[in-house]
Amino acid sequence: MSSTPDSRPSGDATSFGHVARLARDIVPPMHPAGRPFVLGAAAATVLLRGLSRRAGLLGAIGTAWTAWFFREPHRVAPERAGAAVSPADGTVAEVREAVPPPELELGAGSMLRISVFLSVFDVHVQRIPMDGHIARVRYRAGKFLSADLDKASEENERNTVLLETTSGERLIIVQIAGLVARRIVCQVNEGEKVNIGSTYGLIRFGSRVDTYLPLGSRPLVRAGQRTIGGETVLAELPDSTRDPHQESPFRTEG
Secondary structure: OOOOOOOOOOHHHHHHHHHHHHHHHHOOOEOHHHHHHHHHHHHHHHHHHHHOHHHHHHHHHHHHHHHHHOEOOOOOOOOOOOEEEOOOOEEEEEEEEEOOOHHHOOOOOOEEEEEEEEOOOOOOEEEOOOOEEEEEEEEEOOEOOOOOOOOHHHHEOEEEEEEEEOOOOEEEEEEEEOOOOOOEEEOOOOOOEEOOOOEEEEEOOOEEEEEEEOOOOEEOOOOOOEEOOOOOEEEEOOOOOOOOOOOOOOOOOO
C-alpha cells in the first residue's frame, strides 16, 4: 500500500516556531520614535568600548534599556460595549470631576477625569480608548513639574486630543510632559478614524495621561490601581437610559 508524505511540520520546526513566538512575547517591538535614541546609544557604546571594556559594557546596558523603554507591546482591547480603555500603562493618580483643557474651547462644564501616572519603568506609548474619529488636536507649551502632582494637569506642557466616538460621545485624552519628559509625540490628525487600543502617540520619559469622559460615566478604577494601556477598562460610558446630570460622587475643581 502506498503512503503519502506527511505534510505536518517536523518536531524541530515546531519547536523553533514556539521559541520564536516566545521571543516575540518577551522582547516586544520598538516604537519608531525610539530608533534614533537607540542608534545614538549604540554608536556611543562603540566609542566607549574603544576606551575601556567596562565603559563599553555600561554603554551596552544603556542601549538595551533605551530600546526597552521605547517598547510597544501588542495589546488586545476587550469587546465590551460602552467601555473606554486606559490610554496608558501606569498607576491611577486620581478620579474626579474637572473642567477639560481650555484650548479645546468646550466651555466650563465638568467631565469625569481619570489621571494615570507613568514612571520611567512603564510602557510610554499611548493608545486610543474607544473607536471613533479625531475631532481636534491641540498642543500647549507649559512647565515640567513632576507628573505625579495634581497641578501638572493644568500647568505642564501637554497635547490634547478630542475623540468623537462612533456612538457620538466626546472623550478627551491629554498627554502631559513630566519632570524628565521634554518631548510629546502625537501621530494622529484631525478627521482621522481610529480604533480602540491602537497606538497614537508617545511621551519620552516620566509623564502623565488624563482621560476626560462624559458625566454619568461609571469609573471602574480607583487611585493606586495599575492600568494596562489598551486593555484595562477605565469606565463605562452612560447609556441612553441614564441621566447624565445625576449627582456624581466626585468633587469638582475649586
